[in-house]
């Protein structure tokens with residue numbers, strides 16, 4: 001953390017102009033808040049605040065609400081994407097099969113252990129549908145990433161969410177003790193979203209090794225590359241050992257390809273056969289995305305620089321927040337979360353942030369309100385800190 005920046009930003013508290021909201025955000029956000037005062041989207045266990053209508057994102061000064069990668073895509077990947085778009089008249093099964101080969105050798109498994117999809121969300125949802133279509137329950141953390149859980153609830157399965165430990169890790173003992181005859185799936189996000197925190201690798205490994213003999217364990221590793229230790233934290237080795245563990249990965253985060261939509265799961269062949277029996281993978285993915293991904297996988301300079309930037313900019317943001325008396329959870333991801341002051345209304349806070357053209361998320365869990373901010377460029381993070389100071393005035 002650079003001392004000059006610390007002083008610069010501390011001196012900005014209260015000094016920035018709080019420009020008139022209508023000048024800053026004259027269109028949809030104000031209209032949408034007029035129509036519906038609340039930003040809230042909620043379900044039983046996890047409450048997330050966001051605009052009901054997505055505002056004009058192109059006018060944002062700092063886009064920090066979806067944990068995207070502002071440094072991507074890789075230049076080599078993008079070149080490949082553009083070149084292969086010329087062959088957009090053809091289906092891309094040949095490229096798809098090559099992609100599966102590349103991924104299976106990267107993960108140390110057979111091609112039959114890989115199922116691809118347009119982003120990992122697609123696969124989270126498919127797994128929920130296949131495993132919970134006849135009822136039963138899923139056990140996950142409170143809070144956790146909700147894609148899979150929301151689908152489970154929508155198809156009338158039960159969801160049991162177990163509060164993270166005081167160290168913000170998955171409470172593996174409590175999760176295991178909750179397993180009963182109706183449990184169809186355990187869902188773990190490591191590192192977790194929205195907390196950004198990681199669960200101890202050894203404890204998680206022992207848990208997966210043991211518990212997967214009773215019930216399938218899904219580990220969502222969307223942010224694993226950004227974590228300290230990176231892929232060493234992955235549980236994918238258990239799949240090669242024949243365990244009933246399902247690992248999901250995405251090209252949306254470290255590879256900076258969120259809009260190009262590509263993800264995959266690695267799982268036992270038998271488990272994937274069950275999923276393939278009602279829905280196939282691969283059909284929703286485009287050839288240019290596949291080619292960009294294959295190229296990006298080898299672009300280590302790009303991957304390493306993204307990770308370095310995330311860590312450096314995250315540390316800057318953490319020190320700025322700590323200086324202001326906030327206490328972010330220890331993040332292993334390209335986002336971080338911290339508690340908002342008790343007196344702050346999340347709706348008003350978000351409105352003030354969006355009015356300054358800075359997008360973040362707000363959550364309510366454990367009876368507290370939280371701000372989650374994605375890690376962007378250094379300029380983005382300075383803009384965030386300035387807007388944050390104004391929003392809390």
Ligand SMILES: Cc1ncc(COP(=O)(O)O)c(C=O)c1O
Pocket residue numbers: 066067118119120121122145189192193220222223249250251252258262263
């Ligand atoms: C934990 C987690 N899993 C999965 C996803 C879905 O990502 P995608 O569908 O882009 O692969 C996200 C997106 O933010 C996420 O945070």
